[in-house]
Amino acid sequence: MAAPKTQQTDEDPQALIDGIGDERKRDDADRLLRLMAEATGEPPKRWGPTMIGFGSFHYRYASGHEGDTMKVGFAPRKTALTLYGLQGHARSAELLSGLGKHTLGKGCVYIKRLDDVDTDVLRELIAHAHAEAEGSLDSHA
Numbered sequence: 001m002a003a004p005k006t007q008q009t010d011e012d013p014q015a016l017i018d019g020i021g022d023e024r025k026r027d028d029a030d031r032l033l034r035l036m037a038e039a040t041g042e043p044p045k046r047w048g049p050t051m052i053g054f055g056s057f058h059y060r061y062a063s064g065h066e067g068d069t070m071k072v073g074f075a076p077r078k079t080a081l082t083l084y085g086l087q088g089h090a091r092s093a094e095l096l097s098g099l100g101k102h103t104l105g106k107g108c109v110y111i112k113r114l115d116d117v118d119t120d121v122l123r124e125l126i127a128h129a130h131a132e133a134e135g136s137l138d139s140h141a
Contacts, residue, residue: 007048007067008045008053008056008068009045009046009047009048009049011046012046013044013046016029016050016076017030017052020076025076026076028114029074029081031114032074032114033052033074035123035126036072038123039123039126040054040055040071040127042071042130045070047070050075052074053070053071053084054072054073055071056069056070057069057071057133071129072084072130079110079112080103080111080112082105082108083108083110084107085130085133086125087108089128089129090128090132092125092128092129095121095128096125098118099118099121099125100116101113101116101117102116
């Protein structure tokens with residue numbers, strides 16, 4: 001079975017943020033990194049070349065596919081900050097409804113600017129999702 005494409009690396013998460021050309025986007029990514037570290041109590045780790053995650057867990061699907069993934073994380077993309085692991089938990093819908101301006105994708109929350117959202121709600125959403133992350137996949141080891 002092939003290894004998962006996105007794996008934790010030893011690359012410096014801050015280097016990813018420091019390499020962002022747009023000052024506002026770089027500032028938003030830096031603020032989000034600090035907010036996620038505070039909300040999770042975990043140090044940031046690079047996952048693949050473009051993602052920063054906080055915490056990890058091992059999962060195994062009934063199909064036999066298994067691997068490790070971040071509990072919560074984000075990727076500073078050109079058009080938006082892409083946040084991972086924040087949907088599908090007990091209070092996700094409630095907290096997302098009070099978050100502010102965002103869009104949802106399959107498993108992702110997109111935020112164009114941190115100033116467009118309530119960072120207290122975002123912090124609570126991150127902390128809640130992080131705490132429940134290990135129960136979020138079909139069947140885990």
